Amino acid sequence: MKNRSLVSISDYSREEYLKILDLAEKFENNPRQDILKGMVVATLFFEPSTRTRLSFESAVNRLGGKVLGFSDASSSSATKGETLRDTIKMVCNYADLIVMRHPLEGSARFASEVSKVPVINAGDGANQHPTQTLLDLYSIRKTQGTLENLNIFMVGDLKYGRTVHSLLMAMSEFNTTFYFISPDELKMPDEYKRYLKNKGLKYYEFKDFTDIINQADIIYMTRVQKERFSDPIEYERTKNAYILRNHMLKDSKPNVKILHPLPRVNEIHLDVDTNEKAYYFTQALNGVFVRQAIISSILGLN
């Protein structure tokens, strides 16, 4: 992993996922270390994402490194018409590592080819957000004690949700059984179902999850956005089927945990928050340890 960019979750193998997770565990036990002393990490956010940026910057700061960069495109030279190529070529002279978020898909792969220093993709449009996926894996392993043989429920927008696609790719290495719960308009795309079929993995599709929820080990919730529907009436009719409420968890497995990439809108009712099966806030906190692990392994500090 040393000196290699992380653009797409498939850039890492199963063994490399596990290596990152093991390392993240060490950082969770000891989050303040000075291993990044004297190093500079550039955080280039061509579109704002406060949550992701703070998580990365906190990871760097707790390891004793310094951060430079910008938090939205208006404070960068991109607004003056500078190409991404030129921005990256300039910035890689000032940093040991680039963390980048950009609204255009494929921008991170391109940056990694132009840059002299490794690039971590912190989201390129609707395409990839691999550090989110690794923190999802970390949360799953931490709460279940294993990644193997789990029943994973994915709920809501499975068509456009990049987090569920990447999580599916990663979890397919661990003999997962998938349950896809979504409205017809937002079903899991065929290419992912074909991928699972080729790997000999089982998946099931449902329009709502009230009857099957008790089988879940992990319930991964996503936002169902109105603008994704071509028919607004269809949205009004279906939206309530994808809201998780506390009473639905009454007979669920004792080990089940609810995950969500955050921010949520209304797809997880507030009454779930106090249930010990709700894990989404801790999940976000895990992001710092996982990003510490990714940064330090790319910089070859472990």
Next chain:
Amino acid sequence: MKDVKHLVVSAIKDGTVIDHIPAKDLFKVITILGLDHIENQMTFGSNLESKKLGKKAIIKISDMFFRNEDINKIALVAPEAKLNIIKDYNVVEKKVVEVPDTITGIAKCVNPKCITNNEEITTRFSVVDKKKVILKCHYCEKITDQENMRIV
């Protein structure tokens, strides 16, 4: 049948004959191979009868021989194309087009939000299905199929 062909587009002494091009894609093939910029003598016929393709086109270029990697570029639009290498009016070699594993700089990515459609970048694809010619963008990872394919 063979004689009819020779009547439609006259024979060449030395060079390359590219046959079995789908008629509608003749000009794409010409662009991809850069034949619109060469000085060599060239004849072509289009909308010829073909059992396989319905309407086909044929190109004959004098004193021109292609490297495999160049000729494979036309696989995107004319995967069935066949090449005859002509020396002294005789066919000395036959070649078929092979769909390569990767395609660089010929097709455009279908995704308007792809970085390659927003900045000067040479496109790159891996070929995920050689039969149907389905491409996956190296950058945005989206699929471009033959229906949506546009040539740069």
